[in-house]
Every structure is written in structure tokens, then in C-alpha cells.
Amino acid sequence: MPLRDLPRAPLALLATCVFFAICTEMLPVGLLPQIAAGLDISASTAGILVSSYAVIVAIMSVPIAAVAERWPRRRVLAVLLTTYAVSNLIFAAAPDDAVAMVARVIGGVAHAGFFAVAIAAAVSLVDPASSGRAIAVVLTGNAIALVFGVPLGTVLGTALGWRWAFVVIAVALSGLAVAVLRVLPPRDPPRTNARIPVMTGIRRPAVIVMSVVITLLALGHFTLYTYVSPLLLHDGITHPDVGAVLFGYGCGGVVGLVAAGWAVSRRPGLALVADIVLMCLSLVLAAVIGSSGGIIAVVALWGVAFGAFPTLTQTVMLRAAGDATDAASSLVNATTNLGIAGGALVGSRLLGVVAVPALGWIGAILVAASFLVYLVGVRRVNL
Template sequence: MPVAPAWSPGTVRDATGGIVALTVATFLAVTTEMLPVGLLPAIGREVGVSDSITGLLVTVYAFMVAVLAVPLTVSTSRLPRKGLLVSTLIAYTLSNVVVALAPNFAVLAAGRAFGGIAHAVFFSVSIGYAARLVQPSHTGRALAVVTAGASAGFVLGVPLSTSLGTALGWRAAFGVLAAVCALTVLVVALLLPAVPGGGTAHLGDGAGARRMRLAVVSTTNAVVYLGQFTVYTFVSVLLLAAGLPAAGVGPVLLGIGAVGMLGTWFAAVTLDRRPRAAVVALLTAVTAGLIAVGIAFPALAGVLVAAALWGAGFGGVASVFQTAAIRSRGASPEVTGALINATANIGIGGGAAIGAAVLAGPGLGWLPFAGAALVLVGLVTVLGARASFPPRP
């Protein structure tokens, strides 16, 4: 079998093919993870469980990522990066097939858990992959472009799948997603150049300080995601309670995701120049938006306006934390990606569980305030951690 020539990192433009492949794959990965969010009520009705129990489909997926991201990334560090990434996309395809055909909640949850195992490897590898495709001075923009795939998952993938699920049934939505995942395997195989395996980093002098910076970034990432998904996991429930018709949930999620692209654009144009200002601005927008949602609820018009601010802020969050983690140089790019992947999913799974508890206890109206309080903790941490979130790259 012929050996591909070694990849030489350059600019984002030089790596266009690879970055496009990673962006498309990231789009499918996020759509796979988040699809149940827009279909929770329909899934729960068919399999005979409550909204709070159905929300655990998000939790079990995220739990697998949180637990397995670092050990799987380390254990696969010597495997070819491209083959490993393609394997995760095949696993996403199989996971969605199992969910689409699941006869009961137990099999459905098992299918989601299998997808979580794929996710544990995918984002860990893809973050490091994007960083290795370009020179260090272009890391922020490369990661922002790849993360645009995640934003597109919210903007297009989840809302369109939700609308499809509303029209044809939630099983059809997962079936279509499985087919698109299979096509994405071919896209990535064609466009993504091979890069060397991850290996392990030799940190040298100052390793302790760099590890500490990475630890602060990773922990803050977890807290912010915890706040976000305390609310977002149950956003369809919240919108329906505010008076939105079921047919309107998909279009509204589309709108929230669309304004999220503004946050992604903001991150792309600021992360290689003023990274600290970017993260502060985005977390401020998320906190203010969630508080405004809580104040406006259950008035639908006010909730929608506030959700636009919330969505715009969160659109750039993944980029800023991924970039800050890579630039901390506290581990190899792949292990750094694993830590960001794991902590984000601790937040996603934990947020779903906290949201379920708030939903079953104090009630739906308290969800936005609980989420805002957690994101605010993340913002305060950023303000106090200048070494981890420096004003310049």
C-alpha cells in the first residue's frame, strides 16, 4: 500500500480540504449528539417514559464521552489519525441505526451509549487534527472554522432533523442521520490528508505551570457546558410551555442556531488577536441571555428574543475553550482535545441531569436561572485566570 507524503502544516487556506472534511464531520457529530433534544417529548411518548427520563438519553451519551475520552485517546495515540477518525464516523452511523430501530427505551439508551463511545474518540482526535493541519499562528482560526461545523449542527442539523421527526416521526430523523453519516465517511476519506499519530508530549521546563493552565481551562469548560445544558437539554419543553406550537420548535431552534453563527464568526476574527476579550464577551452574552429567558418566561415573544442573545453567545464558546486549551501547551494536541471533549461532556451530561432534577423539583421556570448561575461561575473564573486566558495569543 503506497505511503502518503507527510503533511506540511501551513495556513488555513493551504489546509482547506482537510478543514472542510473536519467541519462536515463535526456537523454530523454534533447533530448525532444533540438530536434527541428537539424530539424528547415525541420519543418519551412512544417509549412510555417522562420528559425527565428521556433527557437521560443525552446524559448517557455524554457520560460515555466524559469517562472514556482520555483513556481511549491515550490508548489509540499510535494509530493512524485518519483511519481512527473514519472509524468513529462508521460507529456514529451504526449508533443512529440502532436508535432508529430500537424496540424499547433500553435498546435506545444502548444505541446512544455506543454513539458516546465514538464521540469520546472523535472530538479528541479532531481537535488535535485541526491543530496539526496548520501552523501555530493559525490555530485559532482553524479551530473556529472546524467548530463552525458544530454550530451548523445546531443551526441546520438539529432543527431540520427535529422538523423531519415532527413530520415523519423521530425514528425517520435518526434513519436519515444514519444515511448522511455513511456519506460523510466517503467525504472524509477523500478530502482529509493523513497526519502523524498523536503520541505523547514532552513538556520540558515549566510543565507544571502549563498543566495548571490546561486544568483551569478544562474545568471552566465543564462548568460553562454544565450551565448551558441544564437549559438546552430541555429547550423544546421550555418553548412548548411558553406557547410555541410543536411544529414551530424546529424553526425556532434553527433561528437560535443561526444567531449562534454570529458567535462563531466573532470567535474566528478575534481568537488570533484578542482571545481573552473573546471569551469574556461570549460568556457575558450567554449569562445575560439565560437570565433574560428566565425573566421573560412564559411570555413567548420575550423568551425568543432572549434566546437569540443566549444562542449568539454560545455559538463561539467551543472555539474559545479549544483554542485556549491548545495554546496552554499542557499536553499533546490529542490529549488536550480529549480533556476538552471529556469536560464538555461532563457538562452536557451533568447539565441534563441537573435540568431533569430542576424540572422534577422547583419547575421549568427555574431552569434558565440555574443555568445562568453556572455560566456566571465560569465567567468569574475566566476573569481571575489571566494566565490560562491571556489577552494575546
């Protein structure tokens, strides 16, 4: 199905939902000093509000998907978007870090279910051959949120106060919950075969192998990316210019997303292999480059690699899962967030022993391990 023939309104709506979901998850990173000051806590304690969110998503993605599969996806998405909105309002009104943590846990639960259901909903709207393109369209919301949404939210939170930034997101999510009920089909499209339960789908060998691949990829990436600002400062980038370099990373991510959208309808497995190699190369270069001009180029290249990551891993996982689409989407969500939390933990433990650039070598080793696991999967379980 050509891009122009895809169902534009539903996919654009889902992409917008993804945009605000990512803003909910990542905006605290941009407003961490203000949040810490507002709640009268240290920056490290405020950082737990970010990592705990990822842990909740990793733990809850599969169980929530298993429960949610009993209801139409439109209704589930509306409930999850409303839950997102409530979590943002509680966070905005939080008088202390305990209430803020409750808000982030609620948001993490919503996030755990949202991506599994949203991706499965997008795939259900198109024929199987067009599923990769549909996923790429929906995940543009992810790239745009990282490139524009989080920086703009940071500017808004800095100008008006961090609490107002989360109020704005909550209002937008409430409107999207209503829009989902109006735009998406009232019933899931009929399937040519039985819908495979989530708990059955996650036990398929190809799905297990891809889960390991995604976990290792995310671990490798976030072992260094969590500490990308210290890396840039180490290589000679000044504090005021860090944001501009990360904007270049985001622009690279858009390029990677577009390239992945083109590749998934042709050779998704080969494209994933190429992306793994590119990510590994980027991490090695980040470890050895050591200059301000060089690290700017490397970070942009790294952005291309990670920008392609969501679309390619989702598509290959869905292909591995066959008709177990809900299981596949929930596991991609769980394993990616396991990598986010695990990468931050690995990096924090190693930073007391090694310099920041050395984390690039650790990340590259983990990514290389994912490459080997994928090759085994191709040979043994027909990935």
C-alpha cells in the same frame, strides 16, 4: 494564515463529519415522542437515551484519546465514523429500549474519541497562528447541524418514521469514513517537538483550570437550556412557535461562531471573557424578562453567546495546553458533556422547587463562577 489560504478540502470534510456527529447526538431530542412511541416507553425513559450519551462521552473522552494517540488520526477518524454508523443502524433497528441504550452507548464511545481527534487533526493541518481559524471552520458543522440538520432530520423522521432518519445518518457517516481515508494525509504532519501523551497533558495546571472553566460554563448554560421549551411556554410563546424561536437561537449561534472565528486570531482570552459576560447577561435576562417579545430577543442573544463558546474554549484550552493538543481536545469534549449531563440533572432537581425562569439565576451564578476561575487562572497559571 488568511481564511482563503487554509486547506479547504480537509477542513470542509472535518466540518461535515462534525455535522453528522452532532446530528447523531441531538436528533433524538427532536424525535423523542416518536422514539418513545416506537419503543413503547415513556418520554422520560426515552430522555435517558439522550443524557446517557453525554455521560458516556464525559467519562470516555480522555481514556479513548489516550489510546487513540498511538495511531494516525486519519485511521482513527475512519474507525470512529464507522462506529458512529454502526450505532445509528443498531438504534434504527432496535426492538426495545435495552437495544436502543446499547446503540447510544456505542455512539457515545465514538463521540468521546471523535471530537478530540478531529480538532487535533484540524490544528495539525495549519500553522499554530491559524489554529483558531481552523477550529472555527471545523465547528461550523456544529452550528449548521443545530440550525438546519436537527430540524431537517426531525422533519424527515416525522414524515418517514424516526428509524429512517437514523439510517440516512448511518449511510452518510459510512461515506465520510471512506472520504477521510482518501482526503486526509496518510500520516500526521511532522511536529517541531515531541507529542505529549494525553495523560501527561491533562495534569498541566493551566489545562486543569480551563477544564473547570468549561465545566462551569456548560453547567450554567445547560441548567436552563435543557428546559428552554418550558421557559418559552412560560413566557407566552405558543407550542407551534417554539421551533421558530429556537431557529432564531441557532441563527444567533452562527453569528457567534463567525465572531469567534474573527476574534481567536487576535485576542482569544479577551474574547472568551466577553463571551462569558454575554452568556451570564443572557441567563439573567432569561430569568427576569417574562414576556414573549422579550424572550425572543434574549434567546437570540443567548445563541450568539453559546455559538462562540466551542471555538473560544477550544482555542484557549489549546493555548493553555501548548503541545498537548490531544489532551486539550479530549478534555474540552469531556467537560462540555459533563456540563450537558450535569446541567440537565441540576435543572431537573430544582424544577420541583422553583419556577423555570429561576433556573436562569442558577445558570448565571455558575457562569459567573467560571469567570472568577478564569481570572484566577490568568493570574496564577498564565492562561
